[in-house]
Amino acid sequence: MINVQHISKSYKEIQAVSDISFEVKKGEIFGLIGPDGAGKTTLMRILMTLLIQDEGQATMGGFDVIKDYKKIRKMVGYMPGRFSLYQDLTVEENLNFFATVFQTTVEENYELIKDIYIQIEPFKKRLAGKLSGGMKQKLALSCALIHKPEILVLDEPTTGVDAVSRKEFWDMLKKLQAKGITILVSTPYMDEANLCNRVALMQKGKVLNIDTPQKLVENYTRKLYAIRANDMHQLIQDIRAYEKTDYAYAFGQYLHVTGNEDDVEATEFESYLIQKNHTKLEVFDIHPTIEDVFMDRMGEQ
Amino acid sequence: MKQFIGFLRKEFLHIFRDPRTMIIIFGLPIVQLLLFGKVINSDLQDSRIAILDQSHDNTTQQITAKLLSSGYFLMGKELLASDDVEDVFRSGQVKMVVTFGPDFEKTLEREGKADVQLLADASDPNTARILTNYASGIINDYVRKEKMQNVQLPNQINTEVRMLYNESLKSVYMFVPGIMAMILMLISAMMTSISISKEKELGTMEVLLASPLKPIQIVLGKVTPYLLLSFINALTIMLIGYFVFGVPIKGSFVFLMTESFLFILMALSLGILISTIAPNQMVAMFISLLALMLPTILLSGFMFPIENMPLPLRIFSNIMPPRWFIVILKNIMLKGTGITYVWKETLILMSMTFLFIALSIKNFKIRLE
Structure with a gap:
C-alpha cells in the first residue's frame, strides 16, 4: 500500500532523512518509532505530497507522491503533528467543513467515525480550541477519516495526550485496521511500538531496523541487567566508569545496563558497586523491551 | 462548488x-x-490673534474690526508695548500678532502707504502661512475699497480668485x-x-x-x-x-x-x-x-x-x-x-x-x- 524506496531529503545543511526504504502492506499498522529529529515528520510529509524528496521514489496506494499528488490527496487521511483544526470553529463545524472539502457529507461516512465521534458528540457545539487534548485528537481523527481514506497517516497522534486517552486512541486505531484501513503512525513512545504490526526504528534520519515488535525483541540476544541503588545519580556515574560496562541508561526506577562482553555476570556488577559503597543494591536479569533494542541499535550507530 | x-x-x-x-x-x-x-481639521477658524496698535486711529480700528469679523480670527489679547509680543507667543496664547506703526492713518494719507506688521508663530508653518495670507488679504481688501476709492491708479490689475471644485477649501x-x-x-x-x-x-x-x-x-x-x-x-x-x-x-x-x-x-x-x-x-x-x-x-x-x-x-x-x-x-x-x-x-x-x-x-x- 505504501512503498518507500531510497528516500532522502535535506534542508540546507541538515540531512533530515537519508536513504529510507520500507514497505507497508494493506491493512497493516506500521509504526515509525524514534525521538524528535529522527525524520519521522519529514518522511510523512513527503508521503503526504507536502514535501518533495531529493532522491528516491515513493508510492501511496500505487500512486507516485510527486506525479499523482492529486490522487493521493483524495484517498489519504492525514493528521499532522500539531493540532491542525480551526480552533474558532465548533466541533461540528470543523467536521462539516472537512466533509465538504472532501466532497462528502458527515452522514455518508458516519458509520466509519461513529465510534470515535460519539465520544465527542456531547460537545459538538463547543469550539475546538476549548477541547481537552484527548478530545482534540479524537476530533482530528474524525476529520481525517471523514472521507473514508484507504490510508491513514498519523504524525505523533498521542503526543501530549494523557495515558487513558492514549490507550483509547490505540483501541480506535485497531478498530480502523479491522475495517481494512492501512495506518502509518509515528510516535516517540517506545511502549506504543508493541501495538503496531511492524515498526521502523528511526534515528537521525536513518532507519535502524524494521521488523515486528516481537521479532525485534527476540533478536536481541545480549544480556541485560536492571540495577538499582540508594543513590541513583552516583550509581549511573560509577557504572558508566566501569570498564566492563558497554552502556547504561535510566529506565523508570532502574538502570538498564549491558556488559561489553556477553559473559559479564550480574555478580561482577554487584561486587564492583558494593566496592563503591552503594547501598540497597539490586541487580537482576531482565527481558529486553523495544526501548532496549532501540538503545542498543543506537549505540551501534 | x-x-x-x-x-x-x-x-x-x-x-x-x-x-x-x-x-x-x-x-x-x-x-x-x-x-x-x-x-x-486643517481648516482655520477662530484663531486667536493679538493686536499691537500704536496709533489708535480710525483706520487701525476699522482694520481690526474687519479682521475680527472675518470669522477666521478672534481677539486674543490687546498689546500695549512691543516687548509683550515675545511673551504672548511664548505662552502660546495667540498664533499671530498684528502690529500697526505709529501715526498709521496720517502716514497712509500723506504718503499713500503705511506699515502693518504680521508676526506669526511659524512653529506650525502651514498655519502661519495660511493666517498671514488671510490677514493680508483682508487688510489689502480694506485699504483698496475704503481708502483708494478716489485715487485713480493707472493700469491697475485686480486679481480675482475662485477655488474651483472646492470653493470653500x-x-x-x-x-x-x-x-x-x-x-x-x-x-x-x-x-x-x-x-x-x-x-x-x-x-x-x-x-x-x-x-x-x-x-x-x-x-x-x-x-x-x-x-x-x-x-x-x-x-x-x-x-x-x-x-x-x-x-x-x-x-x-x-x-x-x-x-x-x-x-x-x-x-x-x-x-x-x-x-x-x-x-x-x-x-x-x-x-x-x-x-x-x-x-x-x-x-x-x-x-x-x-x-x-x-x-x-x-x-x-x-x-x-x-x-x-x-x-x-x-x-x-x-x-x-x-x-x-x-x-x-x-x-x-x-x-x-x-x-x-x-x-x-x-x-x-x-x-x-
Whole structure:
C-alpha cells in the first residue's frame, strides 16, 4: 500500500532523512518509532505530497507522491503533528467543513467515525480550541477519516495526550485496521511500538531496523541487567566508569545496563558497586523491551 | 462548488467570531473618517490673534474690526508695548500678532502707504502661512475699497480668485478619497494576507494542502469575503462623506463603484501576494502596515502634495496604487468626469492587479516548501 524506496531529503545543511526504504502492506499498522529529529515528520510529509524528496521514489496506494499528488490527496487521511483544526470553529463545524472539502457529507461516512465521534458528540457545539487534548485528537481523527481514506497517516497522534486517552486512541486505531484501513503512525513512545504490526526504528534520519515488535525483541540476544541503588545519580556515574560496562541508561526506577562482553555476570556488577559503597543494591536479569533494542541499535550507530 | 461554499462559510465564521477583525472591518472606517473629517481639521477658524496698535486711529480700528469679523480670527489679547509680543507667543496664547506703526492713518494719507506688521508663530508653518495670507488679504481688501476709492491708479490689475471644485477649501474633500483608499487598502490587503498566513501559522494550511482543494479554491475562498466586506465599506465611506460631510458625488455613482471595485481587487491580489511571502501573521501584518499603510498615507498625495516631494519620492509614488485611485476618486466625485479623463489611471490599476495576481499564482505553493 505504501512503498518507500531510497528516500532522502535535506534542508540546507541538515540531512533530515537519508536513504529510507520500507514497505507497508494493506491493512497493516506500521509504526515509525524514534525521538524528535529522527525524520519521522519529514518522511510523512513527503508521503503526504507536502514535501518533495531529493532522491528516491515513493508510492501511496500505487500512486507516485510527486506525479499523482492529486490522487493521493483524495484517498489519504492525514493528521499532522500539531493540532491542525480551526480552533474558532465548533466541533461540528470543523467536521462539516472537512466533509465538504472532501466532497462528502458527515452522514455518508458516519458509520466509519461513529465510534470515535460519539465520544465527542456531547460537545459538538463547543469550539475546538476549548477541547481537552484527548478530545482534540479524537476530533482530528474524525476529520481525517471523514472521507473514508484507504490510508491513514498519523504524525505523533498521542503526543501530549494523557495515558487513558492514549490507550483509547490505540483501541480506535485497531478498530480502523479491522475495517481494512492501512495506518502509518509515528510516535516517540517506545511502549506504543508493541501495538503496531511492524515498526521502523528511526534515528537521525536513518532507519535502524524494521521488523515486528516481537521479532525485534527476540533478536536481541545480549544480556541485560536492571540495577538499582540508594543513590541513583552516583550509581549511573560509577557504572558508566566501569570498564566492563558497554552502556547504561535510566529506565523508570532502574538502570538498564549491558556488559561489553556477553559473559559479564550480574555478580561482577554487584561486587564492583558494593566496592563503591552503594547501598540497597539490586541487580537482576531482565527481558529486553523495544526501548532496549532501540538503545542498543543506537549505540551501534 | 459545494466545496467553495463550505470554504466561504468557514471564512465568514472566522471573521464574525474574531472581535478584532470585526472592529477593523466595521469600526475602523467610521472612526477614521470621523477623525479626519472632524478632529484633524486643517481648516482655520477662530484663531486667536493679538493686536499691537500704536496709533489708535480710525483706520487701525476699522482694520481690526474687519479682521475680527472675518470669522477666521478672534481677539486674543490687546498689546500695549512691543516687548509683550515675545511673551504672548511664548505662552502660546495667540498664533499671530498684528502690529500697526505709529501715526498709521496720517502716514497712509500723506504718503499713500503705511506699515502693518504680521508676526506669526511659524512653529506650525502651514498655519502661519495660511493666517498671514488671510490677514493680508483682508487688510489689502480694506485699504483698496475704503481708502483708494478716489485715487485713480493707472493700469491697475485686480486679481480675482475662485477655488474651483472646492470653493470653500474644505479639507474633508481631500480626506474622504484619501481615507477611502487607505481603508480599502488596509482591509483588503492586510486582512487577506493575515487570514492566509494565519492558516500557515496554525498549521491548518498543511491539512488544506493535503486535501483535494485546489489552490485557486483556497485563494478565492479567502478573498471573496473580504471583497464583499470591502465593497460594503466603500459604500459606507461614500455615504458618510456625502451625508455627514457634504462631499459631493458629481460623476456617475456606478462608475465610482466600479473603480472602487477595481481598486479592491488590486488590493486583494496584493494581499495574496504578501501572504505567499509571509510565513506568519506577524510578518504579514508588518509588511502590510509598513509597506502599504505608511506609503499610502504619506506618498499617495493624500496628506502631502506629490508635486512638493523630492524627485526620488515623486518617482516612487508612481508605484503606489492609492495614488492613482485618489486621482480617480477626486475626478469622479469633485469634478464629475468620466472614463475619458481617468482611463490612464484605471489602466494602471488594472495592470497592477494583473501583475499581482500573476505573481501570486507563481508564488503560491501547492506544497509546504
